[in-house]
Amino acid sequence: EIVLTQSPATLSLSPGERATLSCRASQSVDTSLAWYQQKPGQAPRLLIYDASTRATGIPARFSGSGSGTDFTLTISSLEPEDFAVYFCQQRSNWPLTFGPGTKVDIK
Amino acid sequence: QVQFVESGGGVVQPGSSLRLSCGPSGFTFPKAGMHWVRLAPGKGLEWVAFIWSDGSSEYYADSVKGRFTISRDNSKNTLYLQMNSLRAEDTAVYYCAKDKGVRYIDYWGQGILVTVSS
Numbered sequence: 001e002i003v004l005t006q007s008p009a010t011l012s013l014s015p016g017e018r019a020t021l022s023c024r025a026s027q028s029v030d031t032s033l034a035w036y037q038q039k040p041g042q043a044p045r046l047l048i049y050d051a052s053t054r055a056t057g058i059p060a061r062f063s064g065s066g067s068g069t070d071f072t073l074t075i076s077s078l079e080p081e082d083f084a085v086y087f088c089q090q091r092s093n094w095p096l097t098f099g100p101g102t103k104v105d106i107k
Numbered sequence: 108q109v110q111f112v113e114s115g116g117g118v119v120q121p122g123s124s125l126r127l128s129c130g131p132s133g134f135t136f137p138k139a140g141m142h143w144v145r146l147a148p149g150k151g152l153e154w155v156a157f158i159w160s161d162g163s164s165e166y167y168a169d170s171v172k173g174r175f176t177i178s179r180d181n182s183k184n185t186l187y188l189q190m191n192s193l194r195a196e197d198t199a200v201y202y203c204a205k206d207k208g209v210r211y212i213d214y215w216g217q218g219i220l221v222t223v224s225s
Contacts, residue, residue: 001169034211036152043202043215044144044152055213087152091210094166096142096154 002026002090004099012107019075021102023088028068032092035064035073038101039084047086048073078104109133111203111216118222123193127219129186129203134214137161137181140206143188145199146218153199156188157206171197193223 003026013019023033031051036044046055048064051071061076075082083106088099115127127143143155156177157166165177176189186203200218207213 032210036212038146038152043217044212045215046207046211046213049207049209049211089152089154089211095168096157096166096210098144098152098154100151 001095002029002093002097004088004090004097006086006088006099006102008102009100010103010105012105013078014107015078015080017078019073019078019082019104021073021075021086021104023066023071023073023099025069025071025090025092029090029092031067032090033064033066033071034089034091035062036087036089037082037084038087044087075104109205109214111214113201113203113216113219116201116219116221118224119193120225121194121223123223124189124191125193125221127188127190127201127203127221129188129216130184131186131203131205131214131216132184134205136184140208140210141177141179141186142202142204142206142212143175143177143186144202144204144212144215145197146202147196147199150199155201157210158186190221193221195223197221198223 035048038044052064085101112130158177174192178187203216204212205214
């Protein structure tokens with residue numbers, strides 16, 4: 001099973017600041033990685049897939065990069081609605097796995 | 108618009124069984140692979156199971172293998188998760204979700220709460 005680790009666990013930032021979230025895989029997943037956003041009481045939302053492709057309707061302030069074992073989700077300028085938990089997910093091997101999440105909260 | 112009608116959750120005792128159902132709309136269900144994913148209290152998302160669009164193959168997380176069974180009835184546009192030998196650690200919100208086509212998830216239901224407690 002491919003284990004995903006995310007850092008930091010919590011990121012405290014102010015609106016307008018840049019957020020940089022990390023996801024590391026225990027073995028190479030090439031670019032087979034997605035990022036999801038989840039707010040309390042809501043279902044997750046697909047943001048990025050194939051490491052760097054924005055999903056339909058996702059604003060340009062969200063970007064993804066990386067390949068192999070190291071990946072980054074960047075939110076260029078935080079909007080109030082971006083404060084949430086972010087999960088990465090690999091699809092390279094079964095079983096599919098998610099990272100433990102990074103919570104982006106308001107400083 | 109993609110929507111999901113999920114049902115079957117509740118409070119059950121350890122060792123019990125429960126069947127979750129999910130009736131999506133807004134896309135061609137018989138052409139979509141489907142997942143179940145769960146979110147336990149205070150924990151992260153955990154992928155549970157996947158079934159191909161035609162039901163020909165299934166995949167499971169190790170934590171549920173042998174206890175849970177994913178199935179579908181394309182004639183009824185319904186996805187199921189049969190959960191047997193439930194444990195306290197199975198307590199979670201269970202999400203029915205649509206595969207994007209390449210093992211990513213592009214649409215999610217609102218979730219069904221399953222509580223396993225004595």
